Amino acid sequence: MRFSPQILDEIRSRLRVSDVVGRKVKLARAGREFKGLSPFNAEKSPSFFVNDQKGFYHDFSSGKHGDIFTFLMDVEGLSFPEAVERLAAEAGVSLPKPSADEAAKEVRRRTLHEVMELACRFFEHALQGRIGARARGYLADRGLTPATQQRFRLGFAPDDRSALKQHLAEAGVPIPDMVEAGLLIAGDDIPVPFDRFRDRVMFPILDLKGRVIAFGGRALSKDAPAKYLNSPETPLFHKGSMLYNGGPARAAAHDGARVIAVEGYIDVIAMVTAGFEATVAPLGTALTEDQLTALWRMSPEPILCFDGDKAGLRAAFRAVDLALPRLEPGKSLAFAVLPEGQDPDDLVRSGGRAAVEAILAQARPLADMLWERESQDAQIDTPERRAALEARLASVLGTIADERVRRHYRDDLAARTTLLFQRSGEAAGRPPGAWRGRGGLPGPRQIRRPNGSLVRLMPTATEIAPRGSSLKLSALVRGAAAAIPTREALVLSIFLAHPWLLANHAEELAELEFAHRDCDRLRRALLDAAAEDVPADAAALAAALAGLGATDALERVRRAVTHTADWPARPEAAPADVEACWTHVVGLHHKKRTLSRELREAEEAHAKTQDEGSLAWLRDVQARLAAIEGTEALIEGFGAASGRASRGF
Structure with missing residues (x-):
């Protein structure tokens, strides 16, 4: 629904910014304004200011600025329509009624929500009955207790082509509604519609308001053509835009929980029960643009958790390609790679929360994953092959839309490339210590930006550590x-x-x-x-x-x-x-x-x-x-007297 400027201004005029913000931030009056600690960054001195007269807030620590609507969107992760609807209700402002077509669609959606709720209750009841014994055994083997089953509303679809259809029909639900909700399979070549989900453990998929909109079903039979089966696209469900456990995860994230994306329903449940409340999963597909946007609404740097096998790395690399064009300052991804052969559920059951914490502590930034992909099999033994690697990196850099992020990635990749070429030269027989710095420590490596200025890559703490006593002098270690x-x-x-x-x-x-x-x-x-x-x-x-x-x-x-x-x-x-x-x-x-x-x-x-x-x-x-940052070398003729020739990356 589109909201007119007049409606938005009316809501703003009835609600003071300090009242809306004050529910999340402890504010103190400072002259004509209010100030408090930033809700976006940890700080000790207030840098967050609210001005009721001008109707906005400004956070100097993060640069965020906005009104009552953007505050709810930033702090609670609400969409703009959700923020408007909530604040309109608080302000007592009536929102315009939808058009006849929109009203009809809304009535239809409400009807389908009711159908999906009835189906969910049917599956829950079946799981707890005698017919669900085998499904309960499967869940028990995966460590899911009855309390966990109830919390996530797990269920069971009987191995019967008409069990759900008959149940819903007895409740007065028309067959076309069951088909539209994705619960029955129908078609011109199918004379009698039948249940889509049969002999499966059922995982209800909820929207951000907690309403059932779809299901994922895990087959109990080894002969089933598909191990997992999801609801089709419906008026309620768009698979590429939803995340499993998205609603509870959003609430947990805005209470400070880390946002973690895993690959499956069971993995999510295992992580949540281990205390990682803001865990979500895509719905049977690779991560999509809409799902990535949803993750970033919860956290500026969510952690993607992948299996350590080749398939898991491929999924991680696909996520890198998806994220690169959409990176912004302060917005990225981290990647936690699991031991090969284990998924999060295995890890939780074998090592508990501590084992997961150890993996998350080693999460790698997106730049590391990108470099690993481009360099792991790179042949750089000839000038042409080194040039080919540089060309591939330049092509990847071209996909980053934000100029500031692109510049820093260019510097980072150039530094890594220089170090790789130097190590390759050492392996090829350059004199020992040719790349060492003062006191035998690894020396700084230099690359040149396209504008001619130099960028230095300093040795890492790992490179310095074996040198012993000098470690305490390093700012890398001292903080x-x-x-x-x-x-x-x-x-x-x-x-x-x-x-x-x-x-x-x-x-x-x-x-x-x-x-x-x-x-x-x-x-x-x-x-x-x-x-x-x-x-x-x-x-x-x-x-x-x-x-x-x-x-x-x-x-x-x-x-x-x-x-x-x-x-x-x-x-x-x-x-x-x-x-x-x-x-x-x-x-x-x-x-x-x-x-x-x-x-x-x-x-x-x-x-x-x-x-x-x-x-x-x-x-x-x-x-x-x-x-003025990085301009030390920008002097006409600088370096000529020392015989330093220009050399580009």
Whole structure:
């Protein structure tokens, strides 16, 4: 149903945003507004603001912004019509009556809902009767208790071509209604319609409102032509848009449960009974676009759980292709791969919740699955084959619609490709340690963006871990909170590699403001070392810093240099390039600190006024900050003096 702007405005005028939001968020008055903790992100300081006069909310932590309708859609996962209907009822606003055609269809749907409810009760009763003994035995063997059977309304379809038809007919249901609901098989070549489901354990499929709209039936006989049989498409049921257990999962997800998609009905039930309430499954098909959209309404990053066999991996790779064109910032998928030969039901029964938690903890991001598919059988022993891999990756990248996501995937895949080619070179006989970094650790790998700037891939924690004591110095291990800002590390690392800079730039170094404690500590130590006498070379400077007790800070700063233009921090860089890099990077450092202060002012102004002018200012500052990231190497002729030739990915 389409809702006129007048109707929507009438609902808005009768319901204050703070009242609707206040049911989910604890709000405190802040001047003419209200503020509270974000319902979309975990935070300690309020960044969520509500303005009743202007009729909207804004969440600075996630960027979400909207009115009472979008709030229900964002927080409870409702569709727009559902949100409108609920709020209209609260506001006492009568919605327009549907057209005669729409009214007739609605009456028809209500009739079919009643038919499906009668059928469900028939199947439930049959399961608990003497005729359902074999079906109960099957369910007991799968670990489904009577309480679980009742919770999911499981049933049994007798092995009789007319058992359901006769039951519904006695209840006054016409044969055409049974056919339209998908319960009977009929056709021009079938003189007498007969029951679709026979000798099957029955799984009712419910819509988001909890109404029975279809069934899935699991055959008990090994000779059945189809192990699982679903209802056909009907006015109530569209298989590609529904998820089994979708309604309860949506409610659980909005209470904080992880959203997990598995492959079958039994798997869903096993996962839910193990405590994973927001588990769903497609209905006998590969994941569809509509089902993926439904998953994303529940969670920005649902976990897809697949069997570890070849079929499971194929299903995972199909999901990758489905998701790529629809990725958006903050919206993706994770993939949990089960041990080969086990499904979630097996895992729950053998290892309980802990076994499932262990698998979910190893869930892999979509980028990992994409890379595995493209690289696992790749032949890269010749330039042509390496080029073919790059061409395949470029083709995949072209399917990502969002430019920002595409850019980050391009960088990620380029970095992985470079690492793969480097390892291939090592296997082909390159000198040992050719790709190693400082102290024998795996060194940073570099790739070049299409715009010419460099992207660094740092070694993973797994690569570093075997090196022992140096592990504690890694920001990867010490945590994101301890990470040193790359630009601060780059400024200091240039001095560490080229102490002669201190003679000309010590005063400028003294005036720099560093946010990170280790960087500021090392800055002061550098100035102290230069005050005595400028060390002649990097080794002498390192020794002087050690004497000042700054060794740990020095090592952490060195390990933090991951920027695209970090090569001027190496001893072999030419003095002209070192000078140019120093001047440019320090300028960027000053600019970022100035913009960061302006950003805080813009955020405070917008929090107070919530008007278009302050929002435009905020977005402008954010854009200017984003524009200076990764621009260290964007200097005319940069690197020429060091003999660095341009080389593309």
